[in-house]
Amino acid sequence: MEEFRQLRKRLKLFEEMLIPGTSKVSNPTTRLVVDLSAPGTAVERGVTGHEADLLSRLEALASKLNVGEEVHQLLQSHPGEIYGVSQIYFDNIHRWLPIMSQKLFYRRLTEFSKTQRPDFALLLLSIVLSIHCPASGTTQEPLYRAVRSTFWSLNATVDASLEMVQSGVILSCYEYGFGMYKECYKTIGVCVRMGQLMGLQDEKPPSDELQYSDEWIRRAERCNLWSTLLHDTTLTKALTNSHDSMPEHLPFEAFDLDPSFSRLGDGVVTRDKAPGIFGYQAEAWRLFDNTVAFRRRLTKGDEAPDRLGEDQMQIDAQLQSLMRALVDLSGGATCGYCEPSATVLVSLLLLHTCHPFPTVECRSELGSIPPQCFVTSSMAIKTIVRMVVDIAHTINNHYRKINIVSFPPTYCHVIYRATLELISFRNDMDKDEWTRALETLREATWNYGRRWQAAGKSRLH
Secondary structure, eight states, X not given: OHHHHXXXXXXXXXXXXXXXXXXXXXXXXXXXXXXXXXXXHHHHHHOOTTSOHHHHHXXXXXXXXXXXXXXXXXXXXXXXXXXXXXXXXXXXXXXXXXXXXXXXHHHHHHHHHHHXXXXXXXXXXXXXXXXXXXXXXXXXXXXXXXXXXXXXXXXXXXXXXXXXXXXXXXXXXXXXXXXXXXHHHHHHHHHHHHHHXXXXXXXXXXXXXXXXXXXXXXXHHHHHHHHHHTTOHHHHHHHHSSSTTSOSSOOOOHHXXXXXXXXXXXXXXXXXXXXXXXXXXXXXXXXXXXXXXXXXXXXXXXSOHHHHHHHHHHHHHHHHHHHHHHHHHHTTOTTTTHHHHHHXXXXXXXXXXXXXXXOHHXXXXXXXXXXXXXXXXXXXXXXXXXXXXXXXXXXXXXXXXXXXXXXXXXXXXXXXXXHHHHHHTTTTSOHHHHHHHHHHHXXXXXHHHTHHHHSGGGOOO
């Protein structure tokens, strides 16, 4: 239970950053501080004589300015591993995070032997990190510290580039998946600023006349990258003060960026008019943003209760409608639309939750909202938690049969979020049922944290 107490505290701090005033934790530390500790210290803490030579050399990169040359030497001495890592990334993570084209990536990889650009070297390191099997324990990985230090060092010394932003997005996903929410906010915030400096917010969807040409793919790649950056409205609100930079078009799917890698080859129109995984993901993000905005309004308590209740029901109806569509589209396939589904479930929990669980005192803090809203929300939370427990149970039973390395970090977030809600049900559920549900969620978080080990064939030794 002590582990879950710590988990609850961290999750409340995280949500305090999203919706100020919702957390009961006093004086949350949200100051952004860059950790640029001496590379030698990191080596002493994390790398032993038994570590692979590859990781030892990567750890030393943080102290070197010629990161491009160093990574190029690694590429020369370990070409199979680098290409293998890239393929694992594109076969899995790229499906729910299509921020780069395979065609353009491998072209840049070929050119890297001549250019040895440090920003592309950092992109390679970020890809390695995204599928890297952790050594042990819960301490920060030496490889993560090396990539993070390199990212911040290069951010201070080189111009903003597509590769720098792509590296930061991948790094922030890693940080998000491991619960390092402060580090994630810092990383993605810098990426948004770099994207604005590069004019990504002004990029228009490519014309069909250029379909699947290199220029078409380049522009589609930039559009997708900006759509991903704008997922975090907490940052974009502070940076843009409006939604003028929000793209009106749906992002492109992974197969749109990779026509050369489709089974039918170049020149084949693979784009469907209906949204794909990334398109539905963008819609889930939009509703998540609306949910966060609603909770902010609820916290202020200066609006009419009837209006708040109506808005809550409207957002709830939209989320349920999207969830039904995702269930129908998945057709029973495991994790077919895992990222948008997890985002919808997180949004529903956030929409209906109130910590501590609704009491007379809690309701008075939030204004005179009609009691039926709290009753409905209580039932909704219990239903969603049961859904998450059922999903986690299925994953626990089959995680060795699927490539769990492709699971997005939002999957872990919804498990944690449901765990927090489940803890509050302790006095309202049968003890044995409650214990089994809590153990199911605990096992799911354990499996997620060791997802690289589960994907044995994909493991990087």
